[in-house]
Amino acid sequence: MVFPILSPDPATNKEAHFLKYPIYVGGNRGRGQIYPDGSKSNNTVYNSSLTGKVSKIFRKEKGGYEITIDDISDGHKVVDIVPAGPELIISEGEFVKVDQPLTNNPNVGGFGQGDAEVVLQDPLRIQGLLLFLDQLF
DSSP: OOOOOOOOOTTTOTTOOSOEEEEEEEEEOOOOSBOTTSOBOSSSOOBOSSSEEEEEEEEOTTSOEEEEEEETTTOOEEEEEEOSSSOBOOOTTOEEOTTOBSBOOTTTTOEEEEEEEEEOOOHHHHHHHHHHHHHHO
């Protein structure tokens, strides 16, 4: 993002000084976690649907995973589907609990903020520097 800034002229405004002025700009990155129909997007954490052992992780051809979890209470299998995007933090053979994250959280730091400093310079100093560098090179 570029913000046009009109710097004050210390020759006409005695309140302006040649110092560093911090500028803080923040903005929401717009990462949604749920679609209007209630399904999760690929910008959210996917959790285990039950407590059990991860018996199989199948990587789909177009990205994403099918994670088969064996229920430890009655032995039935459940397949949790993770779309392309999130990174898995579990592996085959691991025991997982219900609602335990299967993927990383891509929304850490969802609100972006950048810091910058603006240094007001006397135009004659900049011109002098350019002339000096021109003589050197």
